[in-house]
Amino acid sequence: MFDKASYTDEIEPAFRRLKFKYFGHDAAVLHEREIRKQAPPFAFLRQDAALREAFMADVSEIMINARFHAYCAVIDKLKHKARYSDPWNPYEIAMQFCMEKLSNRLVVDGQSKRLTHVLFEARGREEDRQLELEFRRVAANDKRWGWRAVDFTRTPLEPLFVPKAANLAGHQLADLIARPLALRAIKPGQPNRAFDIVADRIWDFKVFP
Known part of the structure; x- marks a missing residue:
């Protein structure tokens, strides 16, 4: 569940910023299995350990800050x-x-x-x-x-x-x-x-x- 203001003003922009940072566009879909398997479009995570750690740290930061609650x-x-x-x-x-x-x-x-x-x-x-x-x-x-x-x-x-x-x-x-x-x-x-x-x-x- 999301408050609509938090979703539009914080969560969506945070996902977009991360995608532009690592892909150069916001068309990529963050799918847990593909990230974990480092499958396309996340194959770049195999190439550089520092880059992989930075990417995962940024994903974690989004999840830490995201305002939602889940059932x-x-x-x-x-x-x-x-x-x-x-x-x-x-x-x-x-x-x-x-x-x-x-x-x-x-x-x-x-x-x-x-x-x-x-x-x-x-x-x-x-x-x-x-x-x-x-x-x-x-x-x-x-x-x-x-x-x-x-x-x-x-x-x-x-x-x-x-x-x-x-x-x-x-x-x-x-x-x-x-x-x-x-x-x-x-x-x-x-x-x-x-x-x-x-x-x-x-x-x-x-x-x-």
């Missing part, structure tokens, strides 16, 4: 499949957990009855269609489960499916924290500096089952 869900697919004979789609479970936290926070922030857009990175026409259908079912209170069901009608939510090529700073920030969060869930005792950098802004961290 995160990690689904252990193997445990989920082993526990339930007809397991639900793990992506949809994670989405509902996060939608519940989002709706509750919007009420606390005085945003009830105001439309909030929820941006998804597009995965494919059919996948997006199915996920939007599930999203709208949840938002209409047609998927109520658990002993403390959330009333989503308090906070209207509208999904938007955006291709990776749109190069949104918010999606790139989310991608950068996803693997550190998964590692914290799978290996909680392992040192995890990337998680530590953003830990104070992870306001809920659900691991299921």
Whole structure:
């Protein structure tokens, strides 16, 4: 979740400045896996250790300063499949957990009855269609489960499916924290500096089952 002023005035410009500094343009997409694997367009990180350290330090600086807070869900697919004979789609479970936290926070922030857009990175026409259908079912209170069901009608939510090529700073920030969060869930005792950098802004961290 971002405050719109912080997003437009601080986070987006910070990502743009970093891209111009290292690429000469702002068309590059910061994708955690490609950075970690030093795959194109990040192959230049293999060539110079000092340059690689400077780049990673600048990325860390953005994450340290970025004003956001996150509600995160990690689904252990193997445990989920082993526990339930007809397991639900793990992506949809994670989405509902996060939608519940989002709706509750919007009420606390005085945003009830105001439309909030929820941006998804597009995965494919059919996948997006199915996920939007599930999203709208949840938002209409047609998927109520658990002993403390959330009333989503308090906070209207509208999904938007955006291709990776749109190069949104918010999606790139989310991608950068996803693997550190998964590692914290799978290996909680392992040192995890990337998680530590953003830990104070992870306001809920659900691991299921």
